[in-house]
Amino acid sequence: MLRSHTCGELRPEHINQEVTLCGWVQRVRDKGGMLWIDLRDRYGITQLLFEDNPASKELLEKARNLGREFVVAATGTVIERFSKNDKIATGDIEVRVSELTILNPAKLPPFLIEDETDGGEDLRMKYRYLDLRRGAVRKNLELRHQVARHTRSYLDDLNFIEVETPVLIKSTPEGARDFVVPSRMNPGEFYALPQSPQTFKQLLMVSGFDRYYQIVKCFRDEDLRADRQPEFTQIDCEMSFVTQEDVLNTFEGLIRNLFLKVKNIDIPEVPRMTYADAMRRYGSDKPDIRFGMEFVELKGEDTDLTSGKNFGVFDSAEVVVGINASGCASYTRKQLDELTEWVKRPQIGAKGLIYVRYNEDGTLKSSVDKFYDEASLKQWAEAFDAKPGDLMLIISGEADKARKQLNELRLEMGTRLGLRSADEYRVLWVLDFPLLEYGEDEATPGSGRWYAMHHPFTSPKPEDIPLLGSNLGKVRANAYDMVINGVEVGGGSVRIFQKELQQKMFEILGFTPVEAQEQFGFLMNAFEFGAPPHAGIAFGFDRLCSLFGGADSIRDFIAFPKNNSGRDVMIDSPSTIADLQLKELSIRVAKS
Numbered sequence: 275m276l277r278s279h280t281c282g283e284l285r286p287e288h289i290n291q292e293v294t295l296c297g298w299v300q301r302v303r304d305k306g307g308m309l310w311i312d313l314r315d316r317y318g319i320t321q322l323l324f325e326d327n328p329a330s331k332e333l334l335e336k337a338r339n340l341g342r343e344f345v346v347a348a349t350g351t352v353i354e355r356f357s358k359n360d361k362i363a364t365g366d367i368e369v370r371v372s373e374l375t376i377l378n379p380a381k382l383p384p385f386l387i388e389d390e391t392d393g394g395e396d397l398r399m400k401y402r403y404l405d406l407r408r409g410a411v412r413k414n415l416e417l418r419h420q421v422a423r424h425t426r427s428y429l430d431d432l433n434f435i436e437v438e439t440p441v442l443i444k445s446t447p448e449g450a451r452d453f454v455v456p457s458r459m460n461p462g463e464f465y466a467l468p469q470s471p472q473t474f475k476q477l478l479m480v481s482g483f484d485r486y487y488q489i490v491k492c493f494r495d496e497d498l499r500a501d502r503q504p505e506f507t508q509i510d511c512e513m514s515f516v517t518q519e520d521v522l523n524t525f526e527g528l529i530r531n532l533f534l535k536v537k538n539i540d541i542p543e544v545p546r547m548t549y550a551d552a553m554r555r556y557g558s559d560k561p562d563i564r565f566g567m568e569f570v571e572l573k574g575e576d577t578d579l580t581s582g583k584n585f586g587v588f589d590s591a592e593v594v595v596g597i598n599a600s601g602c603a604s605y606t607r608k609q610l611d612e613l614t615e616w617v618k619r620p621q622i623g624a625k626g627l628i629y630v631r632y633n634e635d636g637t638l639k640s641s642v643d644k645f646y647d648e649a650s651l652k653q654w655a656e657a658f659d660a661k662p663g664d665l666m667l668i669i670s671g672e673a674d675k676a677r678k679q680l681n682e683l684r685l686e687m688g689t690r691l692g693l694r695s696a697d698e699y700r701v702l703w704v705l706d707f708p709l710l711e712y713g714e715d716e717a718t719p720g721s722g723r724w725y726a727m728h729h730p731f732t733s734p735k736p737e738d739i740p741l742l743g744s745n746l747g748k749v750r751a752n753a754y755d756m757v758i759n760g761v762e763v764g765g766g767s768v769r770i771f772q773k774e775l776q777q778k779m780f781e782i783l784g785f786t787p788v789e790a791q792e793q794f795g796f797l798m799n800a801f802e803f804g805a806p807p808h809a810g811i812a813f814g815f816d817r818l819c820s821l822f823g824g825a826d827s828i829r830d831f832i833a834f835p836k837n838n839s840g841r842d843v844m845i846d847s848p849s850t851i852a853d854l855q856l857k858e859l860s861i862r863v864a865k866s
């Protein structure tokens with residue numbers, strides 16, 4: 275090897291040893307008679323010392339001419355450092371250099387290769403290979419590696435085996451558009467890239483591989499919202515001869531094990547909440563339970579503390595629902611107006627915001643004093659379990675909408691009040707999702723039909739199967755999501771494994787028998803050859819890493835991510851292809 279040690283390795287016990295280090299020149303400090311270089315590699319930084327004495331004039335001159343990011347090899351003696359640096363692990367020593375080789379010079383990098391860089395996002399993405407030299411980014415990939423390694427070892431200990439499934443397949447419905455790949459050998463025909471390996475892992479269960487996993491790339495052609503990538507990685511898992519309970523326990527174990535191994539955090543047993551409860555208590559199927567501020571209904575299915583006072587807005591509302599922002603009674607009028615404007619923004623879409631202040635002196639003051647007297651407000655305060663100093667924030671309207679709006683407000687208040695710290699982790703299972711949801715295809719109004727909320731292979735709860743004939747909206751699925759700090763990190767379900775039920779499901783989803791057979795005949799046929807009961811789950815691996823890293827963006831945890839328009843700006847992709855290539859693929863492109 276060209277080096278004897280790495281740049282993160284040398285300690286006082288190496289003093290007087292002759293060593294050779296290789297790395298990149300991070301910084302040169304020239305004090306005339308002495309010159310120091312910070313030499314950097316993946317493992318750390320070591321200080322090199324060059325002294326001005328008659329024997330080493332040439333060497334000093336050579337060091338003086340080094341530029342940032344030159345790749346060099348330096349041989350010398352480890353000595354104790356005069357002024358120690360306790361910020362780096364090698365800070366007690368330095369290497370007095372006797373021999374210096376320039377392995378490769380470097381152009382001046384377009385931004386500072388340091389944790390605090392002057393490079394903007396676009397520039398850093400264009401030169402991602404330089405960005406990846408920065409310690410902060412490198413650490414993210416190291417963390418990703420740790421998450422993968424401990425995932426494999428946990429599942430391996432439980433007898434799971436990793437099986438690769440194909441990438442050139444046909445559509446697997448996970449609710450997004452497919453990326454397609456033209457087949458040269460089959461003119462006019464296309465493969466689809468997997469949105470997930472869902473059907474293959476189910477087939478593996480039919481094959482008898484009763485515990486499967488794969489850390490696998492998936493592809494979804496979605497309009498890119500803030501933190502989505504067209505290709506992303508899942509920890510994809512499936513088990514046979516299990517109940518929902520077994521899956522929950524196995525993968526709760528995985529997540530707790532990862533927290534322990536990667537973060538040294540002992541996560542307590544993961545609480546569970548039904549979808550219906552989550553929606554009612556938090557207005558979200560992925561509630562952030564790091565803080566309380568649960569919804570309180572003043573008017574709803576089983577309570578009404580608002581009607582009959584001539585306040586039309588509440589009288590005509592399906593629900594009147596609020597949160598208690600504890601300790602916020604001192605909010606000024608200006609602050610409350612700002613909050614009202616915040617909920618009225620189109621992204622949230624509320625018509626308005628009603629507030630009740632519980633003043634420190636015990637009096638109550640609301641923005642609807644005209645309609646509600648002190649006694650009514652007292653009743654509300656009791657419902658909110660409010661005390662002097664609290665502020666109640668109330669939204670009304672159609673149930674689903676009002677709850678969604680209040681969910682946004684709750685999260686915003688949680689953030690403003692510092693209740694959502696990135697290094698506190700609260701894990702939650704959300705269970706019993708509806709099997710189906712009704713929706714319209716945007717392009718064709720009036721085209722309403724039922725969609726699978728998870729995917730078409732999800733099993734209804736056995737006790738709800740009779741409802742499949744009568745009340746589709748009420749059928750619950752044996753489907754579950756894992757939520758961490760308000761982020762959905764994983765989801766799965768018990769699967770349908772009988773042909774008849776699967777056929778029925780496709781029928782409900784609007785497939786003709788011929789279409790169902792054409793697209794998923796292979797799976798339904800397999801179900802006729804001895805399919806075991808099975809269930810599974812998949813975790814968003816990039817997202818899990820970003821959570822462990824305490825960061826918002828999954829992009830920071832992907833070596834070569836795409837930008838918000840789905841482009842890789844480094845290799846400049848996607849790009850056009852040559853006419854000849856198109857011809858070979860039997861693709862005609864409309865020329866504008």
Ligand code: ASP
Pocket residue numbers: 448469470471472511765766767810811812
């Ligand atoms: N295939 C599902 C998904 O990608 C996960 C599962 O049901 O196992 O969300």
